[in-house]
Amino acid sequence: MSRIISIANQKGGVGKTTTSINLAACLAASGKKVLLADLDPQGNATSGIGFNKDDLSPNIYEMLIQKAAPEDTIRRHPFIKNLHIIPSNIELVGAHNDLHDDPRKYFKLKHSLQKLLANHNFEYILIDCPPSLGILTVNAMIASDDLLIPIQSEYYAMEGVSLIIKTLQKIRKKANTSLNLFGVVLTMYDMRTNLSRQVEEEIRKHFTGRVFKTVIPRSIRLGEAPSHGMPIILYDLRSAGSQAYIKLTEEVLERYGRK
Amino acid sequence: MSRIISIANQKGGVGKTTTSINLAACLAASGKKVLLADLDPQGNATSGIGFNKDDLSPNIYEMLIQKAAPEDTIRRHPFIKNLHIIPSNIELVGAHNDLHDDPRKYFKLKHSLQKLLANHNFEYILIDCPPSLGILTVNAMIASDDLLIPIQSEYYAMEGVSLIIKTLQKIRKKANTSLNLFGVVLTMYDMRTNLSRQVEEEIRKHFTGRVFKTVIPRSIRLGEAPSHGMPIILYDLRSAGSQAYIKLTEEVLERYGRK
Ligand SMILES: Nc1ncnc2c1ncn2[C@@H]1O[C@H](COP(=O)(O)OP(=O)(O)OP(=O)(O)O)[C@@H](O)[C@H]1O
Numbered sequence: 001m002s003r004i005i006s007i008a009n010q011k012g013g014v015g016k017t018t019t020s021i022n023l024a025a026c027l028a029a030s031g032k033k034v035l036l037a038d039l040d041p042q043g044n045a046t047s048g049i050g051f052n053k054d055d056l057s058p059n060i061y062e063m064l065i066q067k068a069a070p071e072d073t074i075r076r077h078p079f080i081k082n083l084h085i086i087p088s089n090i091e092l093v094g095a096h097n098d099l100h101d102d103p104r105k106y107f108k109l110k111h112s113l114q115k116l117l118a119n120h121n122f123e124y125i126l127i128d129c130p131p132s133l134g135i136l137t138v139n140a141m142i143a144s145d146d147l148l149i150p151i152q153s154e155y156y157a158m159e160g161v162s163l164i165i166k167t168l169q170k171i172r173k174k175a176n177t178s179l180n181l182f183g184v185v186l187t188m189y190d191m192r193t194n195l196s197r198q199v200e201e202e203i204r205k206h207f208t209g210r211v212f213k214t215v216i217p218r219s220i221r222l223g224e225a226p227s228h229g230m231p232i233i234l235y236d237l238r239s240a241g242s243q244a245y246i247k248l249t250e251e252v253l254e255r256y257g258r259k
Numbered sequence: 260m261s262r263i264i265s266i267a268n269q270k271g272g273v274g275k276t277t278t279s280i281n282l283a284a285c286l287a288a289s290g291k292k293v294l295l296a297d298l299d300p301q302g303n304a305t306s307g308i309g310f311n312k313d314d315l316s317p318n319i320y321e322m323l324i325q326k327a328a329p330e331d332t333i334r335r336h337p338f339i340k341n342l343h344i345i346p347s348n349i350e351l352v353g354a355h356n357d358l359h360d361d362p363r364k365y366f367k368l369k370h371s372l373q374k375l376l377a378n379h380n381f382e383y384i385l386i387d388c389p390p391s392l393g394i395l396t397v398n399a400m401i402a403s404d405d406l407l408i409p410i411q412s413e414y415y416a417m418e419g420v421s422l423i424i425k426t427l428q429k430i431r432k433k434a435n436t437s438l439n440l441f442g443v444v445l446t447m448y449d450m451r452t453n454l455s456r457q458v459e460e461e462i463r464k465h466f467t468g469r470v471f472k473t474v475i476p477r478s479i480r481l482g483e484a485p486s487h488g489m490p491i492i493l494y495d496l497r498s499a500g501s502q503a504y505i506k507l508t509e510e511v512l513e514r515y516g517r518k
């Protein structure tokens with residue numbers, strides 16, 4: 001039984017990659033077999049957990065344009081044995097033009113992951129999306145069971161939310177009837193400011209019942225961890241950021257009715 | 260004599276919009292006639308300085324697809340008389356498909372701004388770009404004299420820089436020989452962390468002579484200002500964020516040899 005989760009929000013810098021990496025690492029460290037798919041040409045998820053994105057071929061781009069079998073793109077994390085990744089790098093920008101005239105262009109990722117799941121029993125596949133609602137993020141949402149939206153506790157973050165919800169509804173109608181809004185997680189929350197509290201109030205009102213109780217605080221250690229190529233639980237386990245992602249993982253598992 | 264400046268970086272959330280709004284406002288408040296063009300479908304620059312993006316037609320999308328004359332898209336700021344804006348909203352996402360088969364698709368903005376400058380004497384035109392290197396940002400770089408790159412003082416920010424420099428070089432070779440790397444500005448600098456210092460050292464080494472001396476500190480007031488629809492000089496003039504953007508404006512004017 002496998003769940004595929006897209007971590008998406010077209011607003012930039014809201015914590016998509018940080019949430020993808022740390023939720024994936026925490027799930028893996030809780031004994032779940034996890035695959036993290038980096039679907040951003042920036043390759044931040046790939047480098048953020050310590051891989052060198054420029055010498056990993058085949059990668060997700062070659063998988064999407066069917067130059068490589070999905071099997072062959074999977075790498076195992078050296079320290080966290082249940083954690084695997086499909087790496088990305090700048091070549092992925094090419095997907096846009098390569099797939100433009102292909103009638104199946106929006107279903108490429110879905111087909112690849114289906115092939116992959118025939119041979120691997122990943123319990124969770126997390127997809128880190130780029131900051132746009134273009135062909136890559138649409139591919140992710142069509143391939144997924146669930147959508148997780150990180151929202152920064154800042155003003156602009158609220159403006160963009162209706163956009164991704166509209167996209168979810170459109171995809172649900174046209175291409176993936178079972179795509180579910182799994183939840184919203186507030187990130188970079190600064191306890192000292194009214195702004196964070198106001199945004200939280202507004203978001204909880206707008207998404208009644210779908211906002212995780214756990215809020216990820218702004219924490220310097222979370223910003224430092226990727227420069228060491230580590231998820232936060234390996235970089236500074238007892239930091240506020242790490243404790244928050246551990247709590248979020250517990251909430252995620254509860255929502256799935258699993259321990 | 261007019262200068263057109265693109266404010267771009269495909270990494271999300273690095274302070275492109277915050278720099279566009281506040282540099283535009285400070286230049287206008289220094290007596291320069293300024294136009295801020297919002298080229299992001301999120302419309303953050305439009306709402307960040309107090310306009311309602313969903314009831315401003317015609318906007319930049321209609322200008323790009325030539326449904327509206329450039330003249331007709333300009334709005335004047337109610338409080339800062341030298342500041343004007345071409346607003347944006349979600350319709351701009353449509354530009355991608357609308358222009359896809361048009362051989363002049365990458366020159367639309369350049370043509371519109373040239374028409375506009377025939378009748379208006381804007382001294383500075385600032386273009387706020389979305390977090391990608393797609394058709395919109397390419398249009399901006401082809402239309403521009405200068406490129407200003409905000410870089411967040413964080414780990415991932417360094418990874419993406421080579422990408423936008425490659426794009427600059429490609430555009431300079433193929434479409435805009437005079438496009439100049441005007442400068443790099445460090446944003447969200449946190450004096451308390453080593454990470455910010457390390458990123459600053461790395462960036463100043465990498466871009467010798469092109470990084471502005473002024474560094475924009477992380478400042479809660481900068482994050483609050485857009486929720487009041489104001490640039491920082493109207494929201495909290497004596498805050499650290501405001502003082503930094505005033506200093507940056509002085510440096511920008513010095514580089515242009517103007518007072
Ligand atoms: N809770 C946090 N506290 C402090 N820093 C954070 C936190 N979450 C993320 N960051 C930092 O903020 C920056 C933006 O986060 P991240 O890159 O995860 O966002 P993103 O949504 O993936 O960005 P993009 O839109 O470019 O893909 C990064 O430098 C990251 O290290």
Ligand SMILES: Nc1ncnc2c1ncn2[C@@H]1O[C@H](COP(=O)(O)OP(=O)(O)OP(=O)(O)O)[C@@H](O)[C@H]1O
Pocket residue numbers: 010011012013131154155156157270271272273274275276277278299303388389390446447448475476477478479481482483485500
């Ligand atoms: N110096 C700063 N101090 C504190 N907060 C800041 C600062 N600069 C920007 N911010 C806040 O950080 C968030 C990201 O900034 P901004 O939206 O300007 O980035 P961007 O690069 O335009 O993002 P996008 O990639 O989505 O276009 C916003 O909520 C903004 O208010």
Ligand SMILES: [Mg+2]
Pocket residue numbers: 016017018040044128129130
């Ligand atoms: Mg990311």
Ligand SMILES: [Mg+2]
Pocket residue numbers: 275276277299303388389
């Ligand atoms: Mg922006």
